[in-house]
Amino acid sequence: MLLKLAWRSLMFRKGSVLLAVLSVAVSLFVLLGVEQVRKQARDSFNRTVSGVDLIVGARTGELNLLLYSVFRIGTPSNNISWQAYRDIAQQPRVAWTIPISLGDSHRGYRVVGTTEDFFSRYKYGQGRALALASGRAFEETFDVVLGASVAKQLEYQVGDSLVLAHGLGSTSFSMHEGHPFRVSGILEPTGTPVDRALYVSLEGIEAVHRPDADAHSDLTPSSITAFMLGLDSRVASFQLQRQINQYRGEPLLAILPGITLSQLWQMLGVVENILLLISAMVVLASLLGLSIMLLASMRERQRELALLRVIGAGPLQLFFLIQAEALLVVLLGAAIAVGAIYLGQWIVEPILGAQFGIYLMDMPLAGQSLILLAGVVLATLVVALIPASGAYRQSLQRGLQS
Structure with a gap:
C-alpha cells in the first residue's frame, strides 16, 4: 500500500x-x-592460460614478456636462439614445451608459429584443453589453424586459402604471396586471445621467409620469440627459473605466469x-x-x-x-x-x-x-x-x- x-x-x-x-x-x-x-x-x-609453469623469452620486462607471449599485446624486444630453446627443453625436469614465433599477421590478426604440442598441451580456464570445431591440426608445412573469432569474422572455412603478411599491422605492403596457406582446421571458441590468432607450424613460418626454400630444405628455425614449458614437478619451478635467468649462452628471462599476473594486479x-x-x-x-x-x-x-x-x-x-x-x-x-x-x-x-x-x-x-x-x-x-x-x-x- x-x-x-x-x-x-x-x-x-x-x-x-x-x-x-x-x-x-x-x-x-x-x-x-x-x-x-x-x-x-x-x-x-586469469582464464587465458592454465597449467604453464614457466614462460621463457629474451631479456625484457616480466610484464612485457607475459603480455606479448600470452595475450598478444605489445611486441617482443628480441628473439631467442633455437639452440637456447633446445638446451632448456632438454633439461631433466622439463616435461613439455610450446615454442612460439611471432611477427606475421593476416588482415589484422596475429599469426603464431608453433608446434602440434600447442593443441595438446595448451590449457585455458580451469585446465580446459583446446578443441577443434572442424578439420584437423596442421600436418603440412602450409597448413593453418584458425581461432574461432578469426574464422567467424573473415568467414573462412576448412579448405580455404589465405596469404600471410609480414608485420603486425592491420595493413601490410609485404605479403608472402608466394606461399599461400590452406585452412586445415578451426578451433572451438575459448573466450581468450586464442580465438583471435592464426596458428601455423614453425616450418611454415620459416618457409615464407626463405623464398629459396624447396621440399628438401631444412626448415628448422634459427630463432623463436618465446616458449612455454611444463615441469614434471612444480617444486622445481624456482630452481629452473633461476637457472634460465643465469643462462650463459644469451640473456634470457623466465617468469611464473601466476606471480607476474599478481604483480600486474598490484600495479593496477x-x-x-x-x-x-x-x-x-x-x-x-x-x-x-x-x-x-x-x-x-x-x-x-x-x-x-x-x-x-x-x-x-x-x-x-x-x-x-x-x-x-x-x-x-x-x-x-x-x-x-x-x-x-x-x-x-x-x-x-x-x-x-x-x-x-x-x-x-x-x-x-x-x-x-x-x-x-x-x-x-x-x-x-x-x-x-x-x-x-x-x-x-x-x-x-x-x-x-x-
Whole structure:
C-alpha cells in the first residue's frame, strides 16, 4: 500500500522525477560499469592460460614478456636462439614445451608459429584443453589453424586459402604471396586471445621467409620469440627459473605466469580503487541531488501531506512514504543502469577483444556489484532522512495544532 501510494505521488511530478531517475541511472552506470570491467578484465586475463609453469623469452620486462607471449599485446624486444630453446627443453625436469614465433599477421590478426604440442598441451580456464570445431591440426608445412573469432569474422572455412603478411599491422605492403596457406582446421571458441590468432607450424613460418626454400630444405628455425614449458614437478619451478635467468649462452628471462599476473594486479590496484572512489562520489552527488529534489518539493506538497494526515496517516507513515519514494527512484535508476551495462558490454566487447585481448563474458551482476548496489540502497535511505524527517515534523506539528 505504501509503495503504491509512493508511486502515484511520483507520477504527479513526472518531470523532476524523470531527471532524478536519469541522474541516478548515469551515476550507477559509471559505478557498476567500472566494477564489471575491472572484475571481468581480471577473469579474462586469469582464464587465458592454465597449467604453464614457466614462460621463457629474451631479456625484457616480466610484464612485457607475459603480455606479448600470452595475450598478444605489445611486441617482443628480441628473439631467442633455437639452440637456447633446445638446451632448456632438454633439461631433466622439463616435461613439455610450446615454442612460439611471432611477427606475421593476416588482415589484422596475429599469426603464431608453433608446434602440434600447442593443441595438446595448451590449457585455458580451469585446465580446459583446446578443441577443434572442424578439420584437423596442421600436418603440412602450409597448413593453418584458425581461432574461432578469426574464422567467424573473415568467414573462412576448412579448405580455404589465405596469404600471410609480414608485420603486425592491420595493413601490410609485404605479403608472402608466394606461399599461400590452406585452412586445415578451426578451433572451438575459448573466450581468450586464442580465438583471435592464426596458428601455423614453425616450418611454415620459416618457409615464407626463405623464398629459396624447396621440399628438401631444412626448415628448422634459427630463432623463436618465446616458449612455454611444463615441469614434471612444480617444486622445481624456482630452481629452473633461476637457472634460465643465469643462462650463459644469451640473456634470457623466465617468469611464473601466476606471480607476474599478481604483480600486474598490484600495479593496477591503486588505479582501480581511485576509479571506484570517483564513481562512488558521483553516486553520492546524485543521491544528494535526489534528497534536494524531495526536500524542495515539501513546500509544494503541504496540501498533499495535510490530506494524508486527515485520512488517518500518522507522522511515521509519512516518514516512510518519503523514504519509499526515494527508494523507488533509485531502483528505477538501477534498472536502467543495469540494462545499459549489458548493452554497453555487447557493444564494447569486440573492441576490447581486438585491441587488448580482453573478453567480457555474459554474466549477471554478482559479488562485489551486489554489495555496491546494497550500499547504494543504504545510502539512499540515509540521504532521504532529511526530507523524510521534514515530513515527519510537519505532520507532527499539524497533529499537535489540531
